[in-house]
Amino acid sequence: MCGIAGVWRFGGAPAAALEGEAAAMTDRLRHRGPDDGGVWADPAAGVALGNRRLAIVDLSPGGHQPMLSADGRVAVAFNGEIYNHPALRRELEREGVRFRSRSDTEVLVEAIARWGLDTALDRADGMFGLAVWQPERGCLTLARDRLGEKPLYWAAGPGLLLFGSELKALRAHPDFARLAGPLDATALARYLRLSWIPAPLTIHSGVRQLRPGCLLEVGPDGTPAERRYWSAEAVARQGLADPLPADDPDAAADALHRVLAESVAARMEADVPLGVFLSGGVDSSLVAALMRERAGRPVISFSIGFAERSHDESAAAAAVARHLGTEHVPLTVTARDALDLVPALPSIYDEPFADSSQLPTLLLSRLARRQVTVALTGDGGDEVFAGYERHIWAERLDRLRGRLPGPAGRLAGTALLGLPPTVWDGLIGPLVGRRRLADRVRKLATALQAGTMADLHDSLLARWPDPAALLADPLPFAAVPGAGLEPPAIAPGLPAVARMQLADALGYLPDGVLVKVDRASMAASLEARAPFLAPAVVAFGWRLPPALRVAGAQGKVLPRRLLRRYLPAALVDAPKSGFTVPIGDWLRGPLRDWAEPLLAPPVLEAAGLRPEPVLAVWRRHLDGAAGHGEALWTVLSYVAWTKAGPT
Template sequence: MCGFVGVAHLMNCENREGLVRRLKRSSEMISHRGPDDSDEWVCEEGRAGLGFRRLSIRDLSVAGRQPMTSKCGRYVIAFNGEIYNHEELRSALEAEDAVDWLGHSDTETLLVGISRWGLRRVLEFLDGMFAIALWDKKLKKMSLLRDRFGEKPLYYVYQNQVLYFASEIKALPELGVSLGQIDREALITFFRLRYIPAPGSIYTNVKKLKAGEILELTDDLHSDIYWDGFSQAQLSNSVDYKGTRNNALNEIDELLNSLVQRRLASDAPLGTFLSGGIDSSLVTALAQSQKNASISSYTIRFEDERFNEADEAQAIARYLGTDHTEMTVTEQDALNLVDRIPQVYDEPFADPSQLPTMLLCQLAKKHVTVALSGDGGDEMFAGYSRYLKILQNFQGKKSFGGSRVLSKALAELPWGELDLAMGVFRKRPSRYGAKIRKGLMKSCARSLGEISQHHTSFWRDAIPVKGVSNTENWDYERAWPLDSLKMSELGDLKSLMVSDSLVYLPEDLMVKVDRASMATSLEVRTPFLNQDLAKLCWSFPAEWHANSQDGLKCLLREILYKYVPRQLVDRPKKGFDVPLRDWLRNDLKEWGQALVYSPSDGVEPLLDMKMIQRAWSEHQKGANREGDLWPALMLLSWSSYHCS
């Protein structure tokens, strides 16, 4: 697990010494991603260069140093991530011809594989998380690529026939590139989703690679997708699973055991995140079953019992025999951490669980360098409670019918005036009119995907960006990068699962985990994120994943019963939420109020601050607006840090 930066010219070359200095300054900006070692490489003619920061996990010797040049001398690689099956790749290469290995790093394995088979064939083989920069000396070609589920990030700018790239945005300016202005379209998307999906970013000049994408600079800049999740889901869905449900359970169990075993390989101390939920409990159980000694497990305890699962996590840890550590999170902990968020997340990012995730990573890093997590289980096995609500809403809409035109006309009535009047009468803010409008707009939805966006989007009344029309306010799919009508070919439940796997998972959850963990120089591995497991899950009948009798995530739950007693895990899902509603009225109130009423000049001209201030005031008076306020506060905090 590491970080890298780089430059590649389409035609020209530059002074090698000057480029080395820029690469060094740039990579120092992401030293937290790799505090153990650093190095720079520039080709002889000064046409391309790479800078690298290393977090030593496998092959701690100099044989694992990067940037690394292939034995044949043709390729140079900078690689951030882990290839979990690289020993299998080594065996396959050795079966063809003997290899004189210099060490046992997965980076060396990648280079030998690319030299022998070519990049595309090697990619088909890989089980891993990765962002890669590969320079081909013979073809004078730079290739950038990102793993299938977007676990590792890679940003780039292409200006004046020069490609600049880095693991984090903060490293790009030191390469001598302009980030550009704040992108208004990205702002609109951010307020709707609370994150900015690839390929966009908060800056007009900066793009990020999509999950499963290759970017190549040869005669020009070309983009290609080597892993198309939707096409893979279509293919898996079209081929009926041949076995029984029991066959499926055994196949999942066997595959997950193998995936966990691969992710336990480490030359550094390793543990697991254990929230007490199904996903992390199963990962911890499988990890512990494969270790002779007690594995370390870590959890967060909230003082507010509505959000606390620490007792359940402790009971599971006790049953499994892990070496368990927990940390109690208070409002003061959140206050102490909140000012660091803009530094950790270079773009505005507003998933509230970023706070406990950062604290959990800090806790784990005191003891281990690698942690296994349960991320991805909800997407692969239908674990979100909103799925049932969305499906009920969609089925009700189809059976009821009704007129979109009438619903839209009614939605455009001044429901905000009703809220103002009711607020005066009740002597506290009203959101009754807003709820009526929300229901009417759901009735206007044309697809399951659009209804899903009504359930998960924010700022439903109006987006607080200047100049946004009513049409833009109510176009919920504008911020969603998938074609919902096309996704519906997968069936209702699988459409929701695959959509989350392709957007919410890589662009929200993996961003949250990568930045929080790398800020503390901790590597997080996710056994559920594997292409074979995804294709298997997408091949099952939808009713195996969720049904009225067994509920949500019934396949994974049944497998967990083999390892942990039923009574320890049969309870309602809480998720990794925080008591944000109360925090914004107490310890975080002064911090939030300063941002709302004294915004920085960087972003304030683009925003309707009166709308944000009204939401803040309503929240303080009893209306629950924390879902809308958190992205506004994260944007304002980011602007204060980056645009001052």
């Protein structure tokens, strides 16, 4: 795992200047690669590549980057892992390639030189942000992995292109301010609604994220052109058109075992210690079980719990660990731990990001790094195998929307929202035996009011239903309020649950979950690997018939069936609340002294926000009339970022 950065000054530049710029950029990424660093320049072209290395496979200098192919036709700066590099190496050796190291980077470089970039990426099972310079073509290509496990940012202007694994690398360049432009109001509005900024947007109007599964090609004229080399929608349609038989779930579980065990085994290859993040849920438990099966000995597992019992699921993780026989290392998070982390968040995430589970993820990564350098995770299991509540209810909500279209649905939704959350959670919830009933009612009301499946998905994730109403008028940004706020269209003609899953795979997964995990793990110099995101596992997930995705009120039907081979049913089917944080309680208590200065009207106005709607929600939250912790965390994280300044 590494961090990469680079610059292209079109027309050429002195080697010393190029190398100095690339070195300054990559130095800002030392946390991503504390073991080694290097720069390489082509002064005639004006290109410089930089790399910081976290050594995982082949710890020798043979893995030093940037790396050139043996024939000198390809130069690469690579952040990531190619898990199937042994198989690719054997094939290249049969074609006459001779290797100098055991590094997966060298395999990738020689594959690109031998087969071309598109073929090499198509055949690679990996996660990566990648820069490829081909001097004969005068072409620089940036590439990002299929599902967005690794980040890659870029900015271009007259005579110059910058790129890097994190925004802080670009900010280290002296011309960044010229390229970055003002803050992007569309990105800010989408952030306030979702708590994360969707690619290709960033908080800077002149900087972009490369989207997952895409290449950015820049030729001698300096014009960037993005194209897609892999399509999640195409894989989904292909899988749905060739479903597995629904009448033999045991055979399907056998097939899942084969493909997932192979993915786990590939992600266990490392020349450094490794472990697993274990929450006690289906996904991480299944990864831990397959690791134990593969290793033939106990693996090290790490879990996070909370002092607040209503959010603490550490007992479930401990029970799974005991049953699987892992060497379990738990940590209990307190509000004090969160408060200590808050000042570092703007620097770690570089731009506004407000999934409150970022706090325990950071602490979990620090905990794991004390003993291991690589940690496998269960990330992606919910998206690939339909594990979110919105997947479980997608078909029923879609039918309900059809029966109450237009004004009738909006009226019904308004009526449901008429009762305050305290009534739903405090009075009705206990009578029907449901926790967090108010949140479920809000989601139902949202579904009834949504016009399309894209609207529904976007609304279910919304922190602020009308983020444009929070933005100051006139805006202190070069954009029109409300512009670009429509969610991306979801592929038509697919079943409702598939459309919901695809929306998550295209948005929530790469821009929310994977951003959280990448920045948190890399801040601790820890590599996180996600077996559920292997191309073969993703393709397999799309082949599942409806009965093996969702049954009744339970998702992830097939992974649960497989996990019962390793754990008692009581552990597999125990209710889970997800990796939720008691952020609402913390904001009323230990975090209140931190939050209130950020919500002062002059501070909100300086950040480009209207104080009135924000403070109205803050007062309701403090009164206990409703829980608005996540919405407030979104605003607070943004304001804290503006006050921290560039990092």
